[in-house]
Amino acid sequence: MSENGITFENVSKFYGDVLGVNRVNLSIPPGITSLVGPNGSGKTTLMNLMTGLIRPTEGRISILGVAPDQPDRLFNFTGYCTQFDSFPRGMTGYQFIYSYLLVHGKPHVEAEDLTWSAIERVKLTDAAHRKIAGYSKGMRQRIKLAQAMAHAPRVLVLDEPLNGLDPLVRAETIALFRSLAEEGLHVIISSHILHEVDAISDQVVLLSSGYVVAEGQIHGVRTEVEEHPMQILIRCTRPSALASRIFELDTVVEARLHNDGKGLLVRTRDPDRFYLMLNRLVVDGVDLESVAPADDDVLSVYEYLIGPDGGSI
């Protein structure tokens, strides 16, 4: 078990007869990793396993070298922000974070400092002494994040952390996650907003019905989905001329004129060679307006591997 990663070895979790996750093998490096999958696919189970809240039925888990059956060590360096919008009654934002820090064993002065720095990091300084019951949805989300980060964990597990945040705060929170990832933390995020997952993650884990169907960097995952050759959309002034040139490449399996007549949809088995070849074609005279992968993103991989109805009825 490396000291520098989160590993799952053949992990299964059953709740009686009900499947949580089945035979999961994962190795999560530092950085931002996103868990993606339909509701009920096992993301929350995986997160609960990672934070030691539940024990696996089978298999072994190691979080930075520590197994979940040593909670006194594990909870010191993990932070968890759940998807649920519940708080202890009657508490203010400050009390919420401060009391949990005391539970961690921090002495009063240190706990106070950590509380304020966490609150400042999520920009809730003005509202810190108001009751959480009076917070707006976005503020409640931010105070949850602050609580998860307050004790400077090395592993941060966040279940839909951007839920309810307005666009400005989303951008700020994403920047916050990036800076944490650069500090070397393992940040594990589960999200349904796939274009954000695309933009911020270093790697992606796709889950469906309790199984891991893909994991890794998104481009790497895409190239491995061989049944679906990569699709690229090229917009240029004379797409049909471009099409004839493109077929000279033996890796191109399909070229289709786009509906509006100004673009070409190309399928190729070897995107690296294709793109380099495209450089040459453009220099030689193809009047290109734009080029974009039509399906090299999480959304397309999701659709290929998990399917538009979430995999199964």
Added chain:
Amino acid sequence: MNTVIELDGLAVDIGRRRILDDLRCTLSASTIGLLGPNGAGKSTLINALLGFLKPAAGTARIFGHDVRTDIREIRKLTGYMPENDAFIASMSAVSYVHLMAELSGLPSGAALERAHEALFYVGLGEARYRKLGTYSLGMRQLAKLAQAIAHGPKLLILDEPTNGLDPPARQRMIRLIREMRESGAMHLILCSHLLRDVEETCEEVMILKQGRMVHYANLEEERRANRKFIEMETVGANGTFAHDIEKLGCTCAITTSNRIKLILSEGVAIRDLYQIAKDRNVQIRRLNYRRDSLEDIFLKAMETDVMPNGAANGRL
């Protein structure tokens, strides 16, 4: 195009706090997005339009009916899909939508027919005969949409319709919204934090900040933007690639390790960029003209100062 909503100096208080202040505008597009940071007053505006909150000053008119005097008429013409869960756990989807349609005035037979139509349209099949308490979140959202459209409203107000939905369900919801817009039979107001959703569905956007309107944009016009900005995604590039581009005279900015935004200077064409890529053996995986996307519009609007009196500043 006839006016859908007219805000005439609308101001709304909650308790002693003024939440909305002096809103004035005329909305007539078929799909209108409502954006703003938390606390800007979006829910308050929706509540005021539905008559749940009384205006403290000014008024609003929907299809010409005044919210202060004619709220019953307004409610006949609108359908509302609230942000939070709203259902009756012990009823099946069919009886629930049937009840709601009848309460909107439809006779029982017609209401039942339209309930089934609405449920079919949103994609709830056999599941419609099960109790709502057994539904997953995505299905409840669909049932909520069905009750909002069953009585055939002319204005549909959707508050965070994709909240909590997983990617396929979200796609289906967006597709439904687009279909409803294209059917031409109704106008929609979409309130959301997900700019992507608003961009894919709305023609016009109204941005609120601290209870005032700070921006009103027609997205179609914005899309016919300036063609000098370009963004690229590369594979195999290192610092020299950007350096070479700058040597051409273009200003370059590197966002993440492989994304570059640049402004084409006079006389520089895309071909020149490709020449550099060919020389440096760099793959340009993505290249397109960057339009002022909604995110930029929103961020610019957030920087606008809210004027102390009168309508807010127009477009920046």
Added chain:
Amino acid sequence: MAVYKRSYHGYAGPLTPEWSRFAIIPRYAYQRLFKSKVMTVFFVICLMSPLVFLSLIYVANSFGSIAKMFGATGVRSPITVDGEFFQIFLGVQSFLAFILTCFVGPGLVSTDLSNRALTLYLSRPFSRAEYVLGKMSVLLILLSSITWVPGLVLFSVQSALAGTGWLFHNLWIAWAIFSGAWIWILVIALLALALSAWVKWRIAAGALLLGLFFVAAAFGQALNAVLDVRWGGLINLSILFNAVWNDLFRTQQKADISASSAWIMLALICAACLWLLNKKLRAIEVVR
């Protein structure tokens, strides 16, 4: 061949008259209620007990003939059909009505509030007043059908059997049945509705309603004993109603509470329920 594409379209047909919309609520409520076998059986039992009283009326009026069948002559009927008779009838039926309310009442509003469905009701051309009226009708119709409706039927049977002389003499009993039942129905229905709106969990609301009756009674007795006063009965619902009914049916029984104070107390209870309903039934909840 034709291909039919389903797309969204508006509704252009006729609408129902606005004043009748509140009645949609009881219709749906009864559909749901009478699916339950227990409820249906209990309702039938509530309708059975008037039959018992019907037979008593018959016996009372035909006692002479019945007695002659057994060879006894000159025996007077032990049952007299008078105000007290009908008061007992009302008492029995009211008790059954109370049980019925404990089953039906709590679920009325709490199911709408617990998952925020009330917002959807009120986003339609449907006011809070119509909503309350609709929910009240569920109980009012149901309870009427087992209290004053059979009561008045029994009264007409008695009049038919006893003759118009008896009718003129005892017309006030009809009024007593009607108003005595109505005051009971109104108070119980309002209480059930208010509790249902206050406590979002259906079962808790039911328990509260039951508790209100018995616990308040006990509390009232305790107050009387401890503070050595007579007005502890004011919070005892059964004592209040007894006072009111004694007044209506002109039966004199010793009571600690005068009829007028009972009426006032009941009016106050109704007002309190209406106030609670007004506070709780809102389209949106505003948290400061």
